[in-house]
Amino acid sequence: MAKVHFIAIGGSVMHQLAIALKIKGYQVTGSDDEIFEPALTNLKQAGILPDTLGWDDHRINADLDAVILGMHARADNPELIKAKDLGLKIYSFPEYIYQESLQKKRVVIGGSHGKTTTTAMIMHVLQQAGTAFDYLVGARLAGFSQSVNITDAPLIVCEGDEYPASVIEKRPKFHFLHPDIAVLTGIAWDHINVFPTYDNYLEQFAIFIRTMKAGHTLIYNTTDPELEKLVKAEGLHLRLLPYNVPPHQIINGTTTVTFGNHQAALEVFGEHNLLNMHAARLVCNELGISDEAFLAAISTFKGAAKRLELVGKNDHCAIYRDFAHAPSKVKATIDALREQYPTRKLVAVLELHTYSSLNASFMVQYQGAMDQADIPVVFYSKHALEIKRMPELAPELVAQGFGRTDLHILNKKEQLQDFLDKQNYDNTNLLLMSSGDYEGLDVNSLKKYL
Structure with a gap:
């Protein structure tokens, strides 16, 4: 033992x-x-x-x-x-996962955004298909009692994080997983406390591609020009499977996707989720699952926790919460709601909570991220700045970074609660985006607006 x-x-x-x-x-x-x-x-x-x-x-x-x-x-x-x-023998978490999976087929999903959802989609479909597999995913998923499972299954599906592996192993976690099948969802600079320049961040993905074994499969998002350029430069030793937004239509707030001769109505929505789904479909095809079986299973996928998670809705209003905090994720989440509900007003609240998002020099990366929101709100607490030992963040700098003169900037939970209470929610959606908790705001209590 x-x-x-x-x-x-x-x-x-x-x-x-x-x-x-x-x-x-x-x-x-x-x-x-x-x-x-x-x-x-x-x-x-x-x-x-x-x-x-x-x-x-x-x-x-x-x-x-x-x-x-x-x-x-x-x-x-x-x-x-x-x-x-x-x-x-001392292992970081991903080094140990690799040791446990030496005899397994390894699927690794990397990229700056969409990793958790893409991984969750693959897991959902494999589970529906009755396939035995191990997994490692960064969120709580319906139908799975744990976020890590290690058995004697011949397959493992891993979310591949670019954050450092441990205190003695500073290389990113996904460098240790050596996939047979990899997905890269896109590249958008994040974790500036670890990767101080964009080039330094980009290099981590170059290494990931470079160190994959010749002939192994890389599935990558061609709507990201930076990623496409990187794959052409570093990935020519691999079997390359590109993907983009699949054919779809939105009718009365329901998205229907088409692959070949097969269609399915979805419970999730947004261009970013359609991209995630296309990547998941290609992985599942590689694992022997047909488009027909994939669509039958994915039609019941409700999303990962805090990924465009529905808090509550009625006929004229819906409240969503999302983990989005990095600029590309914020933009994708807001754009998804705008596309799904084109005639509804959108109140979008973003909490700046991570080291990157609270950094004055990073603020310009948010330029245009909230352009599709009718009422844009940014919340950040003095407490979050103190914990991270960061200097005061001037509201003018924040407004300038986002490029909106009408940005509502709030610093106290009470201010935020008061602001939300005063909004009119007729033909309006409310979106809350954060990796934190707005200083303890009870999100479920917001159902009173319905």
């Missing part, structure tokens, strides 16, 4: 991997200096919650087969130091 120890077991995907390995029959231990919900309850139910919080090098012994290091652990962690001294 393999023995595995997790340093920083409380992370959102780390604890999921720990549970998956416990279910597989491994002996799993772990440590962390703080563990929050839902990881706390999940680990407790799985019987692998550490007895005490904090680091203790006595947990590290020579009989461990692997030590898995979370992003939250620092270089001076006593357990990490002892593991190094003992010469144990």
Whole structure:
């Protein structure tokens, strides 16, 4: 029985991997200096919650087969130091996923946007088709009890993140997964705290393409000219499958998509989701699933959590929330609602919450992102700036960055609540975009507007 120890077991995907390995029959231990919900309850139910919080090098012994290091652990962690001294195998999360999948066919979905949704679409269709597969995805999905699953299945589907793998391994996570089939959804500069220049960010995708084995399959979005240029420069050793927006029509707020002779009405919408779906379809075709079977399954796909997630609706108003925070995601999400409901007014609220989005020098990247909103609102709290040890962000700079003189800029939850209460929601949609929580605003309480 393999023995595995997790340093920083409380992370959102780390604890999921720990549970998956416990279910597989491994002996799993772990440590962390703080563990929050839902990881706390999940680990407790799985019987692998550490007895005490904090680091203790006595947990590290020579009989461990692997030590898995979370992003939250620092270089001076006593357990990490002892593991190094003992010469144990130390893996970052993606390095370990690769070790577990050496004998499997690996599908990896990378790109600056749409990774989670594309991965979720593939998983949904495979599940409907009764295909056995493992997975790694960055969100809670309906029909799946975990976000990581490791079994003896011959296939694994992974969301490939470009963020660094661990404190001792600064290369992006998706560089370690070595796919047989890869998807690249597009490239838009993000994570400026890690990739200070656009060229530096772009190079991570170049490396990903370059290091794929000759003859393996790369599925890529041709509506992104930067990505197309990169694939032509770096990917000629690969089998290339381009994709774009598939034929579709929107009637009375329902999108119907067509592949060949087959059609399906969808529960999701927006050009970005149609692109994600086209990528998912090509992956599923590669895995032996026909267009007919794909469309039958995808017609019941409701989306991943917080990806254009419907909070509530009536005949003349719908409220959506979305994880969008990077400029390209904000634009795609707003454009999707504008296209789906062309005659409705759109109130769009964006919370600036990430290091990139709160950075004054990055603000210009948002130019035009909210142009399709009738009432554009940007919210950011002083608290978020303090936590990230960032300087004050002047409202004038924000308005200038977005390129809208009519931008409503708010800094307190009470201000935001008051502003939303005063809007008229007749023939109007409300969209809330954030990777945060607007200082604790209860989104479900907004159903009162309906």
